[in-house]
Amino acid sequence: MRTNGILRVIARFLIPLIMLFGLYIQFHGEYSPGGGFQAGVVFAAAWILFALIYGLDAALAVISQRAQFVLACLGALLYAFVGLLGVMLGGRFLDFRPLLESPQAAQQAGIIAVEFGVGVTVAACSMLFFTFFARRKREIDAVEAGGAD
Numbered sequence: 001m002r003t004n005g006i007l008r009v010i011a012r013f014l015i016p017l018i019m020l021f022g023l024y025i026q027f028h029g030e031y032s033p034g035g036g037f038q039a040g041v042v043f044a045a046a047w048i049l050f051a052l053i054y055g056l057d058a059a060l061a062v063i064s065q066r067a068q069f070v071l072a073c074l075g076a077l078l079y080a081f082v083g084l085l086g087v088m089l090g091g092r093f094l095d096f097r098p099l100l101e102s103p104q105a106a107q108q109a110g111i112i113a114v115e116f117g118v119g120v121t122v123a124a125c126s127m128l129f130f131t132f133f134a135r136r137k138r139e140i141d142a143v144e145a146g147g148a149d
Helices: 004-027 036-054 054-062 065-088 103-148
Strands: none
Touching: 004 036, 004 103, 036 054, 036 103, 054 103, 065 103
16 A cells, blocks of 8 residues: 555545544534544544555654553543542542532533543554554564565
8 A cells, every 4th residue: 555646645635634523523522422432533543544554664653652552541541630630629530510610611621631531542542452463463474474485
């Protein structure tokens, strides 16, 4: 796929649109179907499309494997922090009412923060799964090529 000019041009056009759609899903998830999980999968799909068209090394230059690990952890920590913040302020886990004066504003802010954490975690974990499988495939192909000589 890396040598096909048509695929490269189409991917260059589609990847930003896929990421924009992922942002739409992320930030409209509390009003309409969607949210963090779906947005994370869409973002990961854009990165995976980039990796398929331009190669895994180019994709890892954009978001390295280490950055994927860090993002996965930070997203989960954000989710847990927002949940525990409600407990520390006198509520229950994932009770957003103690966060702000207005219960509606607290609910919106809490949901946005939690869904952002979910989205980051899902995107990073999906990219990590792809990276692990692609590297494993590369290792298997290298072993088979070495054994064919």
